[in-house]
Amino acid sequence: MFPASFDYAKANSVADAVSILTSVDDAKLLAGGHSLLPLMKLRLATPSMLVDIGSLSELSYIEDKGDYVAIGALTRHHDIQNSRLLKSEVPILPYVASQVGDPQVRHRGTIGGSISHGDGASDLPAAALALDARLVLVGPTGERVIPATEFFVGFLETVMSPDELLTEVRVSKFSGGWSFQKFNRRAQDWAIVGVAAVNDGNTRVSLVNMGPTPLRASAVEEALMGGASIEAASKKASEGLDPPEDLNASSRYRRHLAEVLTRRALTEALG
Amino acid sequence: MTALQTGSSQRVTGKRLLRREDPELLTGEARFVDDLYQQDALYMALLRSPLAHAKIISIDVSEARKMPGVHEVLSGRDLREEFSAPMPCAWPVTEDMKNPPHYPIASDVVHYVGDAVAVVIASDKVAAVDALAAIDVKYEALPVVTELEEALLDRNLVHPSLGTNSCFVWKLEPDRAGVDQAFASAAHVVTNRYVQQRLIPSALEPRGVLAVPHPYGAEYTLFSSTQIPHILKLMLSTTLGISEAKLRVVAPSVGGGFGSKLNVYAEEVLALALARKLSKPVRWTEERSEGALTTIHGRGQVQEVELAADSNGRITAVRVNILADMGAYLQLLTPGVPLLGAFLYHGQYDVPAYSFTCTGLFTNKTPTDAYRGAGRPEATFAIERSIDSLARKIGIDPAEIRRRNFIPVDKFPYSSVPGLIFDSGNYEPALQAALEKVGYAQLRMEQEKRRTQGSRKHLGIGISSYVEMCGLAPSKVLGSLRYSAGGWESATVRILPTSKVQVTTGTAPHGQGHETSWSMIVADRLGVSLEDVEVLHSDTAVAPFGMDTYGSRSVAVGGSAVYLATEKVLDKARLIAAHKLEVSPEDLEYSDGMFKVKGSAEKSFALSSVALEAFTAHDLPDGIEPNLEASVTWDPPNFTFPFGTHIAVVEVDEETGDTRLVRYVSVDDVGNQINPMIVEGQLEGGIAQGVAQALYEEAAYDEQGNLLDTTFIEYMLPSAVELPSFELASTVTPSPTNPLGVKGVGEAGCIASPPAVINAIVDALSPFGIEHIDMPASPQKVWSAIESSRGDGK
The missing domain is CATH 3.30.365.10 (Aldehyde oxidase/xanthine dehydrogenase, molybdopterin binding domain)
Structure with missing residues (x-):
């Protein structure tokens, strides 16, 4: 399979990348390429230009910032999976990263790429939601920080404008319980349904592949706040949602899985 | 004979030697076909029908012709004169079998999604693919037939000129009255319907072809990723009217086939036709999604299987009626595939009455043909699922009912009622060894313990005792089955x-x-x-x-x-x-x-x-x-008959339907083993492929005849991560049919394993009263079965 022809530019800096994005219509950033290139090969995406930010090593870091950890957008899943800092301060994130794809994907894929792709079926965006992550975006007019909860707006659509670049993911340290339940048939696949739960005093629950975007299970969170049992709160996992249908799962089966997995996630995170 | 004859005191046969390949x-x-360097080669790309059944109204190639790098764009009509004969089918299974006209490229009507309608020849691969988008084809959609039971009704026809969707009806009924009598007087009868889903063979190396003309000698060399260079040469010579003496076929390194490269493909014929027409080398390498649509599919049967038994669980008759999916056209061996299983629906059991009927049907789908096991996995599944069903009905342990029915060792060579002579066999020791290796009694206790403790993770144990016929084959027998070549x-x-x-x-x-x-x-x-x-x-x-x-x-x-x-x-x-x-x-x-x-x-x-x-x-x-x-x-005097017992252990999560294979034991008897490491490799791969049929893979179509899983994202090939380490053992009963005492092992694993896995799942779910799960037993299917068994409709 061959992508349609496209131009290629290598960005030398974040500013350089932004300036190319600003001047070229329909240019796309290329980081790990593990979401974009398959779409291009199937000709479902036909960008006019790829702006390669793969060599911007200044965007690959995991740093202790006191009450939060800053993760550069080009940090590979493999590095997140093996980060000591994250394992001790934000342990859910290395675990979720370890569940993404296969070793090849984890060595190429980046957290910034995964989040800015905004795929409702991906694991890391859901983890970012459950962690109330803050996302740093850089564009022609400067920098803005957006809460993950406001970042995902539609199917493969985020609040990022075409000339913006996600540079950093900020996740608060926490010492409570957590869980990530990924249900799939093959280890390398996207989740049929996934549930992330973080308990740092408040309990936050997010869902993978239960709608067009990564989602917070707000009904579950509210029920828990209202004093509902885990069992009762889990029953609200798919409330108000319209989960997708595919060869692996009907909408109804997804709703059922979401309930079971939410119960398991909450039992582990709150246990 | 019991051992290989040797002229060496330092014997190597029987040793686990690393492969020199x-x-x-x-x-x-x-070097695979796509790696071969060929100066001045042109690249071929095919435009394929997006509709499963349609009339081609017009094809406009004028824009595509103008694209950079494009040498030639041709429609089916432009190429009609190139072919001396239609695509070959070498197995007309009955005298009146219907074989619709089938050429490498459609000219008037397309019959499945993927049928070629136009071909681009360009100076490079990408130019050829890009030009496809510039070809303008107008279609008029025709009614589509996708399901076998629907095809049987002949309401819509895949090939209206044939007047029916039925390709053939093939019967093996040595004693029909005897079968009817056995059913009439049976203490127990079990009737089951099984679906053998379509599978996509998915060899590691896609298909590829390079046709090189030598214009001054009027000679041609064709390199192809094929299992059958010899047969291909003969068939290309016929379809293109090239003298056999002027054609050489080479299969360089070939990355697997599983039967999918046991064929003569449109692209092989087209590449050679175009090389001849243009006097230039022409090459083509299949894209993976293209292959999903156009390389043959395997299986595709609906089976109705009946067993009659006496009060002790002794099977007195087997009656089988199957519908077999040919797909849109007959490929090289398409109609013959069910026949390779037709004689084996009694499995390892001494069954006195037998009847088999197969109806081959056309559908608007990719043609089917031989895929690892070809007919024998289907037969083995039918008998091994049915005997479990019978055991459950009578209340006998699945191992015990098999013992009661085995062909006794003193009956070999055994003349089967369907008409084969099983040259050798000794079934009980393989079953016994497998039961011991897996720790059958202990597993049954563990299963019971979980059940009484109310565990939501259910354990299931599934047995499959198989026998197959391979070592194709005595030429005379092939002739009697109307196969067009020798063995x-x-x-x-x-x-x-x-x-x-x-x-x-x-x-x-x-x-x-x-x-x-x-x-x-x-x-x-x-x-x-x-x-x-x-x-x-x-x-x-x-x-x-x-x-x-x-x-x-x-x-x-x-x-x-x-x-x-x-x-x-x-x-x-x-x-x-x-x-x-x-x-x-x-x-x-x-x-x-x-x-x-x-x-x-x-x-x-x-x-x-x-x-x-x-x-x-x-x-x-x-x-x-x-x-x-x-x-x-x-020319061998008989087939060979490998056999053995496989046991699968599964764990099923009743809440989610998640089903995992946790252990797999096999005891196989493939006769003398030249290189046990190669034998094990074949078994490992075969078992994995059979487990994949049981749990993961299915070529799924929608009602319009669109194949829904054309990439490995959707098409569920399992990886090593999903499979436990298989626990292999063997018994050795040398075949008396050949001087080496060998039998063949390429297909045994995938013949035995699907029923072992499904038997295990059904066993795990028996507390829910579940009697069967169709393949692939996906978590959703398992969950749905559990849910319907509860009848609460949740």
Whole structure:
């Protein structure tokens, strides 16, 4: 399979990348390429230009910032999976990263790429939601920080404008319980349904592949706040949602899985 | 015979030797079709129908012709004159079988999504693919037939000119009245319907072809990723009217086939036709999603299976009625695939009455054909699921009901009611060994414990005792089944002047390791070192006669031919040695490369000296030709009948339907083993492929005939992560049918494993009253079954 022809530019800096994005219509950033290139090969995406930010090593870091950890957008899943800092301060994130794809994907894929792709079926965006992550975006007019909860707006659509670049993911340290339940048939696949739960005093629950975007299970969170049992709160996992249908799962089966997995996630995170 | 005959005290057969093929494959040195350099080659790309059934109203190629790099754009109509004969089907299973016209490219009507309608020839691959988008085709959609039971009704027709969707009805009814009588008087009858879903073979290397014309000699060389260079050559010669003497077919390194490359494909015919037309080399390499649509699919059957039994659970009759999906056209062996299972629906059991009917049906889907096991996995699934169903009905343990029905060891050679002679077999020890290896009694206790404790993770144990027929095949029998070719295999063994040994074989290995195994057979018999034996194959200019590789036939037929050719060359060498030693040939014994006079240790003559004598020809006995060379074409007197028992252990999560294979034990009897490591490799791969059918894979279509899983994102090939380490063991009952005592092992794993896994799942779910789960047993299907069993509709 061959992508349609496209131009290629290598960005030398974040500013350089932004300036190319600003001047070229329909240019796309290329980081790990593990979401974009398959779409291009199937000709479902036909960008006019790829702006390669793969060599911007200044965007690959995991740093202790006191009450939060800053993760550069080009940090590979493999590095997140093996980060000591994250394992001790934000342990859910290395675990979720370890569940993404296969070793090849984890060595190429980046957290910034995964989040800015905004795929409702991906694991890391859901983890970012459950962690109330803050996302740093850089564009022609400067920098803005957006809460993950406001970042995902539609199917493969985020609040990022075409000339913006996600540079950093900020996740608060926490010492409570957590869980990530990924249900799939093959280890390398996207989740049929996934549930992330973080308990740092408040309990936050997010869902993978239960709608067009990564989602917070707000009904579950509210029920828990209202004093509902885990069992009762889990029953609200798919409330108000319209989960997708595919060869692996009907909408109804997804709703059922979401309930079971939410119960398991909450039992582990709150246990 | 019980052991391989050997002329060596340092025996290599039976040893776990690393394969000599592997270093070049593992380092990337091996050359597959797409790796072959060819100057001035043009690239072919095919425009394929997006509709499953439609009339082609018009094709406008004018824009595509203007695209950069494009040499030629042609429609089916433009190419019609190129073909001397339609695409071949070599197995007209009945006299009145219907075979619709089928050409490499459609000209008027397309019959499945993927049917080619136009071809682009360009100077590079990407230019060819890009130009496809510029071809404008107008279609008029026609009614689509996708399901077998719907096809049977003939409401809509795949090929209206045939007047029916039925391709053939094939019956094997040695005693119909006897079967009816057995059912009428049976204490127990079980009737089941099973679906053999379509599978996409998914060889590691996609198909590829490179057609090279030699315009001044009017000769052609075709390189193809094929299992059948010899058959392909013959068929290309017919379809394109090229003299057999002017055509050479080469299969370079081939990355797997599983039967999917046991075919003559449109692209092979087209590439050669275009190379001839344009006087330029033409090449094509399949894209993965293109392959999902256009490389043959496997399986595709709906089976109705009935067993009659007496009150002790002894099966008294088997009655089978199947619908077999041909797809849109007949490929090389499409209609014959169900026949390869037709004789085996009684499995390992001594069944006195038998009836089998198969209706082949056309659908608007990718053609089906032989896929690893071809007919035998379907038969094995039917009997092994049914016998479990019978055991449950009567309340007998699945292991016990099998014991009660096994063909007793003293009945071999066993004449089966359907008409085969099972040359050898001993089923009980394999079952016993498998039960012991898996710890059957203990597992049953663990299962019961979980149930009484109310665990939501259910354990299931599934047994599959299988027998298959392979080693295709006695030519006479193939003839009686209306197969268009023989089942022999040829080999030539040459001892070169320096006493190195050159073997040519008509088999066409594509992952089986024949170079290793054949050299082991020859090295042992001649008592020469393994490194001194080279094996040449898969090139019609090197080994002109061959029947190629499929149907687990190569060692039983091709290996035997190699062995017999070695014997023959040794017989000649013995005459020369006797002449040199001035003794009679009968006085010589042969071992470790030396002819020795019996009872006289000093008088000997080395094979290496014989080789030089034969070459120089200065002093040969009267009537003996120079050189040491012998050819044998071996036509086996019977099939071979590998057998064994496999046991699967699964764990099912009742809340989610998640089903995991946790253990897998197999005890296989494939006769003598030339290289046990290769045997195990074949079993491991075969079992994985069968487990994949049971749990993961399905070529899924929508009602419009669109294939829904054309990438490996959707099409669920499992990886090693999803599978436990298999626990393999074997028994050895040599086949008396061939001089090596071998049977063949390429398909056994995937023949045995699907029913083992499904039996295990159904066993796990028996507390819910669930009687069957169709393949693939996806978590959603398992969950739905549990949910409906509760009847609460949740």
